[in-house]
Amino acid sequence: MRGVTLIELLVVLVLIGAVLMVTMPVFSKGAQSLEARSAARQVYGVLRVARSNAIAQAERAVVLIDSGNGQISLLNSSVGYVLPRGVQFDLMDQGRSSERVVFYPDGSSSGARVALSNSHKRYRIDVESLTGQVSVDVDKSVIAQRL
Template identity: 30%
Template structure:
């Protein structure tokens, strides 16, 4: 009796059926079709958030540099070409395509409507300003307090 049960169990085919394999392939194909559009919707927001964090970090660096070096430093934003620079560095920081920029700052910093800036003084204070980066639905704001020079990022 025991031998006949053992013989029957060894005759069962091992592996997956064709139906099981087809179901797995359908699920995998569905996931492959759904993931890229979801990534494309999320990616611009991630780029915008990263750009606003990088900009706030550069402005904070500039404030610290001005205090430690005892010199004035200038953050200069080019609204037309969508990039910015800071005084002690030669690097030009690019802002992602599709981002909208707004700058509210003292009128004596910058060059007309398309450029503006924020100046930091050796005592830590600044000319103050507000920079807004948006892409339609999402918006990130960088506030620079004129009295203390404190830089805050609001999502």
């Protein structure tokens, strides 16, 4: 019976290690992009719930976006979300660390433009003031700057 020598085993282990070192950064970039997209969907969901609550309860609903702590929350409610580590809010109105978005009973809002970003992706979240419609888009201007 022929077995495997120690040298052959070490060569195989070194090759596996080299392949893992090359492929791990590719997998981590993909995971970080998914993390940013998931965070954008969660923030979108909080804003949509706030608008729905304002219409259904016929009273204002206020959402606070705290970029310093990476949190978004619907005031007077348990609805909220904390961003994962590595993802942050970028408020479009410079010099402010928080943003208040008010939704009114008629569906309109105070309007807002916020960005969510990490080292690989940037998503822009817009809240229209007239309709209160919330939209999420990939910020392509940042992608173009990186190229």
